[in-house]
Amino acid sequence: xxxxxxxxxxxxxxxxxxxxxxxxxxxxxxxxxxxxxxxxxxxxxxxxxxxxxxxxxxxxxxxxxxxxxxxxxxxxxxxxxxxxxxxxxxxxxxxxxxxx
Amino acid sequence: xxxxxxxxxxxxxxxxxxxxxxxxxxxxxxxxxxxxxxxxxxxxxxxxxxxxxxxxxxxxxxxxxxxxxxxxxxxxxxxxxxxxxxxxxxxxxxxxxxxxxxxxxxxxxxxxxxxxxxxxxxxxxxxxxxxxxxxxxxxxxxxxxxxxxxxxxxxxxxxxxxxxx
Numbered sequence: 001x002x003x004x005x006x007x008x009x010x011x012x013x014x015x016x017x018x019x020x021x022x023x024x025x026x027x028x029x030x031x032x033x034x035x036x037x038x039x040x041x042x043x044x045x046x047x048x049x050x051x052x053x054x055x056x057x058x059x060x061x062x063x064x065x066x067x068x069x070x071x072x073x074x075x076x077x078x079x080x081x082x083x084x085x086x087x088x089x090x091x092x093x094x095x096x097x098x099x100x
Numbered sequence: 101x102x103x104x105x106x107x108x109x110x111x112x113x114x115x116x117x118x119x120x121x122x123x124x125x126x127x128x129x130x131x132x133x134x135x136x137x138x139x140x141x142x143x144x145x146x147x148x149x150x151x152x153x154x155x156x157x158x159x160x161x162x163x164x165x166x167x168x169x170x171x172x173x174x175x176x177x178x179x180x181x182x183x184x185x186x187x188x189x190x191x192x193x194x195x196x197x198x199x200x201x202x203x204x205x206x207x208x209x210x211x212x213x214x215x216x217x218x219x220x221x222x223x224x225x226x227x228x229x230x231x232x233x234x235x236x237x238x239x240x241x242x243x244x245x246x247x248x249x250x251x252x253x254x255x256x257x258x259x260x261x262x263x264x265x
Contacts, residue, residue, distance in 0.1 A: 002106045002146070010110045010143075014117050014136075021121035029126045029172060033133050036164065037117055040140055043152075051147040056228045059152050060237050063229070066159050067244040071251030073164050077171045078258035084175050085261070090126075 007048040015041035028083070028090045032076045039069045106146060113139040130168045137161045151226045 014037060021034030043062045050058025080090060087094050112135060119132030137160040144153035233241045 002102055006106065006110070007143070007147070010113065013114055017114070017117040017121060025121060027126060029168065029175075030121070030123075030129050033120055033129055033168060036133065036160075037120060037136060040137065040160070043156075044140060044143065047144055047147050047149045047152060050149065056232050057236075059149050059225075059229055060232050060240075062149075062152050063155065063233070064237075064240055064244055066155060067248060070159060070164060071247050073167060074251045074255040075258065077167060078255040081171060081175065081259045090175065 004048055004052045008045060011041045011044040011048070014038075014044065026091050026093055028080045028092050028095075029077075031092065032073065032080070035076075036069060036073065039065060102146060106143070109139045109142045109146070112136075113143070126172045127169065130165055130172060133168070134161055134165045137165065148223075149225065150223060151229050 018034045018036075018038035018041060021037065022031050025031055025034065043065055046058040046062050046065070050056065050062075083095060084090060116132045116135035116139065120129045120136065123129045123132060137156060141153045141156040141161070144150075144156060
């Protein structure tokens with residue numbers, strides 16, 4: 001049996017990769033993908049604890065997180081589409097309408 | 101054995117994660133994301149969460165990555181790259197993959213060779229999740245539908261063209 005800490009370390013690595021992606025990439029689409037990766041890393045943690053604490057609640061939480069993630073992607077991509085209509089780029093550095 | 105499978109899946113997940121953030125092209129990032137999601141689905145099966153693994157493949161790999169690819173293609177921000185034309189070999193690769201898929205499915209269903217059918221009758225993961233969702237967690241479960249409805253309306257309103265006048 002694989003120890004729980006292995007899964008948790010893997011989850012930490014994936015979460016960090018996602019965070020790095022959000023920080024270093026300027027393409028709005030790739031940033032959204034990195035956010036999805038972070039959500040998935042958290043899901044892995046929840047499932048790991050659900051397994052090792054032998055409690056089903058973690059898996060329920062994962063299902064709710066998935067619903068929220070789907071909603072977030074739909075709205076996020078709609079914002080990207082409407083932004084591209086205005087500026088014709090997916091570069092987040094160009095998103096400065098609220099700056100003054 | 102379990103350790104070996106964990107190692108392979110973990111390596112694939114991390115490598116695909118690096119691929120997502122390191123690729124210059126958004127299409128390739130999305131495809132690496134697909135690999136990442138599928139290896140996580142494999143890890144969920146190792147963790148005895150079969151239902152979540154299936155949902156992971158259907159929702160994340162099936163719906164979310166396809167949505168990403170749709171938007172990347174729709175926006176057309178990608179510059180077309182010069183790649184060698186591989187279409188001549190496409191049908192060979194297609195047939196090989198199809199045979200491999202069929203062999204995998206048949207092998208999983210041979211009695212005695214693997215214990216897919218026995219394992220299916222033994223697991224009660226789905227029953228437990230269903231019971232929990234409709235008793236203790238019925239309010240979050242119903243609220244999720246409202247979140248999704250709001251997201252649908254929001255996405256349509258945000259992405260539709262402004263009508264003139």
